[in-house]
Amino acid sequence: MTRADFRLLAAGDTALTVELGDAVDPKINAQVLALDKALSEAKLAGIVETVPTYRSLQVHFDPDVLDADTLRRTVERLAADLDDQPPPGRLWTVPVAYGGEHGIDLDSVAERTGLTTEQVIARHLGGDYRVYMIGFQPGFTYLGGLDPKLHLPRRETPRLKTPAGTISVGGIQAAVASIEAPSGWHLLGRTPVRAFDPGRADPFLFRAGDRIRFERIAHDDYTRLAADASWLPKCEAP
Amino acid sequence: MRGAVSALRCIDPGPLATIQDRGRVGWQRFGVSVAGAMDPVGLAAANLLAGNAPDAAAIEVTIYGGTWEAAAESVRIAVAGAAFSPAIDGQPVALHRAHTLKRGQKLTLGAATDAARGYIAVSGGFDLEPVLGSASTHLRSRLGSLDGGALRAGQDVPLKLDAAPAGPDMALDPSLLPASPPRFRAIPGPQDDAFTREGIETLFSGDYVITAEADRMGMRLSGPKVAHAGGYNIISDGIAPGSIQVPGAGQPIVLFADRQTTGGYPKIATVISADLGFLARCRPGATVRFERTDLAGAAAARRALAEKLARLQASLAPARASVSLDSAHLLAHNLVDGVTDALAEP
Numbered sequence: 001m002t003r004a005d006f007r008l009l010a011a012g013d014t015a016l017t018v019e020l021g022d023a024v025d026p027k028i029n030a031q032v033l034a035l036d037k038a039l040s041e042a043k044l045a046g047i048v049e050t051v052p053t054y055r056s057l058q059v060h061f062d063p064d065v066l067d068a069d070t071l072r073r074t075v076e077r078l079a080a081d082l083d084d085q086p087p088p089g090r091l092w093t094v095p096v097a098y099g100g101e102h103g104i105d106l107d108s109v110a111e112r113t114g115l116t117t118e119q120v121i122a123r124h125l126g127g128d129y130r131v132y133m134i135g136f137q138p139g140f141t142y143l144g145g146l147d148p149k150l151h152l153p154r155r156e157t158p159r160l161k162t163p164a165g166t167i168s169v170g171g172i173q174a175a176v177a178s179i180e181a182p183s184g185w186h187l188l189g190r191t192p193v194r195a196f197d198p199g200r201a202d203p204f205l206f207r208a209g210d211r212i213r214f215e216r217i218a219h220d221d222y223t224r225l226a227a228d229a230s231w232l233p234k235c236e237a238p
Numbered sequence: 239m240r241g242a243v244s245a246l247r248c249i250d251p252g253p254l255a256t257i258q259d260r261g262r263v264g265w266q267r268f269g270v271s272v273a274g275a276m277d278p279v280g281l282a283a284a285n286l287l288a289g290n291a292p293d294a295a296a297i298e299v300t301i302y303g304g305t306w307e308a309a310a311e312s313v314r315i316a317v318a319g320a321a322f323s324p325a326i327d328g329q330p331v332a333l334h335r336a337h338t339l340k341r342g343q344k345l346t347l348g349a350a351t352d353a354a355r356g357y358i359a360v361s362g363g364f365d366l367e368p369v370l371g372s373a374s375t376h377l378r379s380r381l382g383s384l385d386g387g388a389l390r391a392g393q394d395v396p397l398k399l400d401a402a403p404a405g406p407d408m409a410l411d412p413s414l415l416p417a418s419p420p421r422f423r424a425i426p427g428p429q430d431d432a433f434t435r436e437g438i439e440t441l442f443s444g445d446y447v448i449t450a451e452a453d454r455m456g457m458r459l460s461g462p463k464v465a466h467a468g469g470y471n472i473i474s475d476g477i478a479p480g481s482i483q484v485p486g487a488g489q490p491i492v493l494f495a496d497r498q499t500t501g502g503y504p505k506i507a508t509v510i511s512a513d514l515g516f517l518a519r520c521r522p523g524a525t526v527r528f529e530r531t532d533l534a535g536a537a538a539a540r541r542a543l544a545e546k547l548a549r550l551q552a553s554l555a556p557a558r559a560s561v562s563l564d565s566a567h568l569l570a571h572n573l574v575d576g577v578t579d580a581l582a583e584p
Contacts, residue, residue: 009427009428010425010427010428010508011427011428011476011478011481011505011508012478012479012481012508012509012511012536013425013510013511013533013536013537014479014511015476015478015479015508017427017475017476017478019428019475023473048264049265049266049267051266051267051476051500052267053473053474053500054473054475055475056475057476058266058475058476058478060266060478063536063537064540067537133474133500134268134269135499136269136474136498137269137378138265138268139269140269196269198369198381203268203370
């Protein structure tokens with residue numbers, strides 16, 4: 001356990017942002033998740049929902065039920081002592097068909113990094129990824145743990161449409177896309193995993209704090225798995 | 239012959255018609271936008287007239303309200319939020335009251351000059367399967383009841399009741415409709431420290447014009463440039479309703495119901511909950527001003543708005559002309575009534 005440095009930032013009269021650092025960092029993100037858990041366990045009436053992100057927790061509240069000062073005092077108490085070790089997290093095996101039509105930026109990433117395409121794939125597969133946050137679109141999963149050799153600035157011109165299941169890298173981050181979306185990141189491949197499926201009992205596969213390991217599959221396997229609406233990737237409990 | 243499902247049939251949706259209720263609460267941690275009514279006061283007023291809970295699902299219409307047909311034995315229908323010029327089968331009818339449509343009758347809502355959006359509620363409510371706890375449409379992720387898209391001509395919106403419930407059509411006192419504040423109040427933060435002191439003063443003293451880039455997600459403003467203290471990228475974090483984010487060019491964008499859950503531009507201030515729905519009423523070309531407030535100011539404004547809504551609810555009474563729309567006499571009465579009420583609009 002460690003004492004967290006934190007700032008309470010007003011986000012209007014119905015939300016409070018608790019900022020636990022100013023970096024994309026596994027220890028800071030672990031504190032965000034620890035605070036989220038502690039606040040959930042405190043069962044404070046009037047908390048509407050919480051949104052964990054890289055380095056802060058946004059707490060949405062109903063000011064008719066919970067006054068901001070009470071919330072601030074509760075958060076100050078809980079945030080003073082947070083675990084900075086990431087939770088064990090579930091381990092997901094996410095299959096990826098790399099390159100070709102599914103990863104149209106694989107060649108350009110190889111060129112820009114001075115690697116061969118096989119080396120790019122090997123380095124992407126070699127990452128030990130953790131879900132830092134889910135945001136931007138339903139189920140869009142931001143991952144930390146990308147091999148530094150694959151850190152690249154975003155594309156100068158974002159694409160207006162990238163397919164559901166896109167596996168991409170941008171800056172120091174990697175991602176699993178859930179639905180069709182605009183993106184300025186580099187597209188390495190595509191997964192048949194549906195991170196978001198509104199018709200499924202649990203519409204969202206991944207949680208912040210989960211771990212992800214990528215596994216290479218052939219394009220034919222992608223086609224077969226993507227056609228199977230009931231298929232789910234392998235998940236190991238912590 | 240269609241099936242037995244009673245519905246309000248969309249003949250013309252206008253520029254944009256979507257289903258909206260209080261929004262999809264509780265899923266932002268999975269990247270799901272809240273959506274929901276842009277103007278909760280308008281939604282509440284329509285639902286009060288219809289006899290529903292204030293945040294029941296209604297149809298949100300934009301700029302002009304389109305045409306809607308009763309595909310049921312009868313439908314009691316109420317419109318609020320904007321003073322569309324309503325007409326039933328071409329005959330003008332009064333604002334600020336419910337009307338009962340018989341099967342095949344069409345309600346047409348003309349252009350509104352006073353607000354960007356209005357709400358169509360029906361007594362008993364629309365019969366909609368919620369998605370993640372809400373019927374609200376979120377266009378960008380195509381989430382919501384029916385198919386999650388904008389309503390289309392020819393589409394039926396199913397009703398819970400096959401006929402209007404017994405009892406009179408209700409009216410409310412338009413002089414009690416809550417009015418927009420002269421300046422939209424905002425609390426500095428969460429990233430006010432990303433701006434210079436002058437930048438913050440600029441936001442709270444300048445005149446800003448709403449550009450054409452204004453939709454359910456955000457409203458891009460044009461006016462005095464807000465100066466950042468340093469860079470204008472932050473590590474993405476949560477976005478509260480009413481956040482005023484300022485990208486590199488220094489022109490503020492206010493974020494509304496369909497905003498993304500997370501984003502990476504610094505947010506200089508947040509419009510308070512009591513005022514955000516009134517800002518959402520403003521149309522492109524309008525000039526808006528902001529005023530700094532704090533949590534105490536926001537709480538007072540929220541209380542005042544709740545009291546106004548309670549007084550509005552208490553004003554509900556049977557509409558004066560109760561209603562045989564076939565009667566020429568009553569039609570004439572309604573026409574006069576409509577004019578009077580329009581003049582009484584605050």
